[in-house]
Amino acid sequence: MSRIDKVATVFGGTGFLGRQIVADLAARGVRVKVATRVPEHAYSLKPYGQVGQVVPFACDYSDGASVARAIAGSDLVVNCIGILYEKGKSGRFQKIHVDLPALIAKACAENGVGRFVHVSALGCDTGTSRYAKSKLEGEKAVLANYPRAVILRPSVIFGADDDFFNMFAELARYMPALPLIGGGKTKFQPVYVGDVAAAAVQVLTDTHTGKNGPEGKIYQLGGPEVLTFREIYGRLFQFTGRQRCLVTLPYGLAKFEASFLSLLPKPLLTPDQVESLKTDNVVADGALGLEALGIAVHGLDAILPTYLERYREGGRRRVPGPGDKPLRDIR
Ligand SMILES: NC(=O)c1ccc[n+]([C@@H]2O[C@H](COP(=O)([O-])OP(=O)(O)OC[C@H]3O[C@@H](n4cnc5c(N)ncnc54)[C@H](OP(=O)(O)O)[C@@H]3O)[C@@H](O)[C@H]2O)c1
Incomplete structure (x- = not known):
């Protein structure tokens, strides 16, 4: 694997997907600034690199100057900040999915950043939820400020620390019955966190420009299988x-x-998450995806046993790695 002598700023590097991207970039020799509201949350990422290679960087996401400071001096920028819900009329979807990406994209343009990858969500162009609509607005805001940005739209992401399979596995430990919303017919194409991170690193480090490169393109990221919610259960x-x-x-x-x-x-x-279940979450025919990026995809059956084992009766606890959230013991 060739080493890359560049500096990257990762927004959301403390999150589920961001941690994997930070780890992959550090493994390629990239110096990584982890822009975060809480630098302490990024301390556990430092062992991914050599001493001083992965650096937490305090950032106020509502302040353009603070966002610009986090980006200054970086060649590459990734934004994987996102939320799944907003409370009442807090306007958090607008702030986090639209206003912040716009600030990041603007700062990328003004600071001569070579490549900017923005993580959106699959189905944002067809979904009727406020989550989906805000993600689509965010893409537009990004491209308006930095037209060469690369957009990644993953389906539901799975991996050791996901909130999706872990949450349902946790519920299944206590509840005799689980809800099948709308009959469980909604289709998903779950994609492995390692594959989404590999896609981000691939488009960040691909030196092709113009129509042979990833710039200004949207990639829809799904795993090898399409499953209904019932099949996922x-x-x-x-x-x-x-x-x-x-x-x-x-x-x-x-x-x-x-x-x-x-x-x-x-x-x-x-209620907004229920609304999002009304539309399928699968890669559209003919869309660019993981295959176009040359990434070999991992299926559910290869990965789920590695971390759902601990939910079995008397299952073994997984040994956490650097950057993992602390795991609660399962009795
Ligand atoms: N996970 C999935 O299944 C999935 C599916 C499709 C699309 N996506 C998209 O992929 C991206 C990464 O997802 P993820 O699951 O890795 O996200 P995550 O772990 O839930 O959060 C990513 C980061 O967002 C920041 N954040 C969280 N809540 C916030 C708030 N209220 N205000 C401001 N910042 C906040 C945090 O950064 P700091 O605490 O460091 O500031 C966090 O590290 C997101 O854009 C998400 O929408 C995810």
């Missing part, structure tokens, strides 16, 4: 060894229940 039960009843919840009823669940400090489900 099937895979979960297979690898956790915990079979549960599935109870169909019509969208209307699910939204009603979600309006109460969304009052929790960290909502289990929001």
Whole structure:
């Protein structure tokens, strides 16, 4: 693997996907600034590189000057900041998915950044949820300020620290039945976190420009299998060894229940998330994707057993690696 003598700023480098991107960039010799609201959260990323190679950088996401300072001196920039829900009319989708990417893109243009990768979400162009609409607005804001930006749209991302399979596996430990919203017919194309990070690093480091390069292009990232929500539950039960009843919840009823669940400090489900289940989340025919980037994709069956094992009766606890969130013991 060739070493890359460049500096990168990663926004959201403390997150699930961002940690993998930081690790992959550091392994290629890139010096990485992890722009974060809480530098302490990035300390655990330092062992990914040599001494001083991975540096936490405090950033106020609402302040253009602060965002520009985080980017100054960098050749490469990645934005993987995102949220899944907003509370009430807080306007957080607008701030985090639209205004912040616009600030980052503007600072990239003004600081002569060579390549900027923005992580969006698959289905943002067809979805009717406020989440999807804000992600699409964010893409437009990015391209308006930095037309050469590369957009990555992943489907639901899985990997050891994901919130998706881990959350349902956790629920399956306590609940005799799990909800099948809208009959569980919505299709997904789960994609491995390592493959999404590899895509980000590939487009960041690809030196081709013009039509042979990734600049200004949108990549839709999905794994090798398309599964309905019902089938995803099937895979979960297979690898956790915990079979549960599935109870169909019509969208209307699910939204009603979600309006109460969304009052929790960290909502289990929001009405907007129910809305997002009304549209399939799969790569469109003819779209550019992981194959176009030369990335060999990993399927669910290869990865899920490596971290769902711990949800089995008497399952072994996974040994955490650097940058992992602390795991709770499972009894
Ligand atoms: N995970 C998926 O299945 C999935 C699927 C499709 C698209 N995506 C997109 O991929 C990107 C990365 O996803 P992820 O799962 O890695 O995200 P994540 O871990 O949930 O969060 C990424 C980063 O966002 C920042 N952040 C979180 N809450 C915030 C808030 N309220 N205000 C400001 N910043 C906040 C945090 O950075 P600091 O704490 O360091 O400031 C965090 O490290 C996101 O854009 C997401 O929308 C994810």
